Amino acid sequence: MSKYTIKDIFIVYNFLNKKISNFVLILLSNNLSTLGQFAIINLIYGRLFKLKIIHCADIHLGSKMSTHFSSVQAKERQNEILTTFGRMIDYAKEENVEAIIIAGDLLDTDSGNIRACDYILSAILANPNIEFLYLCGNHDENSLILQNKNLPTNLHTFGKNWRSYSLGDVTITGVEIGKSDIYSKLKLDASNLNIVVLHGQEIKGQKQDGEVINLSALKNKNIDYLALGHIHSYKLSKLDTRGVYCYSGCLEGRGFDECGEKGFVLLEIEEGKISPTFIPFASREFVELNVDISGLISIHQIKNAILEKLKGLIKNSIIRVNVIGSYTMETQKYFDLIEKDINLDYYYVQIVDKTKLFLPQKDYSKDISLAGEYVKLIQDSDLDEDLKEQTLVIGLKALNDTEVD
Numbered sequence: 001m002s003k004y005t006i007k008d009i010f011i012v013y014n015f016l017n018k019k020i021s022n023f024v025l026i027l028l029s030n031n032l033s034t035l036g037q038f039a040i041i042n043l044i045y046g047r048l049f050k051l052k053i054i055h056c057a058d059i060h061l062g063s064k065m066s067t068h069f070s071s072v073q074a075k076e077r078q079n080e081i082l083t084t085f086g087r088m089i090d091y092a093k094e095e096n097v098e099a100i101i102i103a104g105d106l107l108d109t110d111s112g113n114i115r116a117c118d119y120i121l122s123a124i125l126a127n128p129n130i131e132f133l134y135l136c137g138n139h140d141e142n143s144l145i146l147q148n149k150n151l152p153t154n155l156h157t158f159g160k161n162w163r164s165y166s167l168g169d170v171t172i173t174g175v176e177i178g179k180s181d182i183y184s185k186l187k188l189d190a191s192n193l194n195i196v197v198l199h200g201q202e203i204k205g206q207k208q209d210g211e212v213i214n215l216s217a218l219k220n221k222n223i224d225y226l227a228l229g230h231i232h233s234y235k236l237s238k239l240d241t242r243g244v245y246c247y248s249g250c251l252e253g254r255g256f257d258e259c260g261e262k263g264f265v266l267l268e269i270e271e272g273k274i275s276p277t278f279i280p281f282a283s284r285e286f287v288e289l290n291v292d293i294s295g296l297i298s299i300h301q302i303k304n305a306i307l308e309k310l311k312g313l314i315k316n317s318i319i320r321v322n323v324i325g326s327y328t329m330e331t332q333k334y335f336d337l338i339e340k341d342i343n344l345d346y347y348y349v350q351i352v353d354k355t356k357l358f359l360p361q362k363d364y365s366k367d368i369s370l371a372g373e374y375v376k377l378i379q380d381s382d383l384d385e386d387l388k389e390q391t392l393v394i395g396l397k398a399l400n401d402t403e404v405d
């Protein structure tokens with residue numbers, strides 16, 4: 001009698017699928033019933049014969065990352081972008097991925113950064129079983145990587161005319177940006193599984209120029225999966241009755257205009273069908289949120305309101321807190337101090353003051369005091385709103401004989 005039950009087989013299938021090696025599966029199968037052994041054989045067969053491809057783009061390796069961070073953190077983020085790319089290759093190796101499609105902007109600039117180029121080439125060389133299909137984008141049109149004389153044989157490129165590569169049942173075809181007449185020249189065999197690679201902004205109209213991707217002109221061209229780069233957020237949508245188009249987004253966010261989950265797309269190809277799955281993979285996420293401090297007075301209350309909102313976020317996230325709502329003359333608006341305090345516990349928190357001063361109108365409109373006259377004078381002035389607010393706060397504090405910063 002076998003030592004394992006059907007339930008055990010189910011566990012092997014569903015939970016250990018990605019964690020357990022084929023060798024261990026074979027060892028396990030020695031103790032299984034015929035049904036169990038059949039299940040294991042199917043699992044191994046599926047692993048060996050399911051073609052997997054990664055689609056990524058807009059990695060922008062070599063970015064300076066100096067916008068928000070201290071020089072130490074900027075350096076750390078530069079390294080993280082590189083190591084995340086390296087981790088993606090490790091993932092590909094573990095998952096038996098056959099090819100990695102890079103749909104443009106692998107480098108942040110043409111001239112790049114020699115360190116980043118060395119890192120990429122060394123990773124490609126170290127993984128000869130993975131084919132790298134690198135299409136240049138608008139940031140790396142003359143990529144420094146490709147100027148290397150001894151390119152690894154598993155690194156394949158595209159050019160200004162359509163170029164195709166075959167991988168099992170799949171044909172991968174791409175062209176770099178710059179020409180507007182690419183659409184009429186795209187001929188794909190309907191009996192193949194076709195992946196097309198392009199870099200540019202999607203448009204739906206008739207406009208055709210080299211910098212944009214005219215989705216209407218790509219309909220009914222036998223495309224199964226259109227692998228795109230340029231937009232830094234993941235997006236999967238229908239192209240036509242046959243295919244889909246997909247922006248993988250970038251691997252790591254680089255600013256607050258790149259908030260949310262970032263990663264790549266894993267394509268699993270089986271029985272003539274391409275199934276895309278977005279795999280979140282960034283080492284940390286940019287998050288932007290609002291905290292309303294209306295009615296709060298003390299540093300403690302404001303800090304707690306912010307901390308309450310940050311609950312549940314991973315502490316290594318890069319966070320911008322927009323403080324909104326209204327404040328009064330009494331509000332202890334020492335946001336720089338609160339920011340410093342919160343940063344002791346988080347990787348990076350930036351507080352942006354978007355509050356508005358609340359002055360009860362009736363207190364001053366009929367007020368014949370000096371403060372009342374001052375408020376009327378400032379409110380009727382030509383100063384812009386922000387300056388009005390600052391002037392009112394400073395003036396009223398002085399008139400009320402309170403401390404002025």
Ligand SMILES: [Mn+2]
Nearest residue numbers: 105137138230
């Ligand atoms: Mn781009």
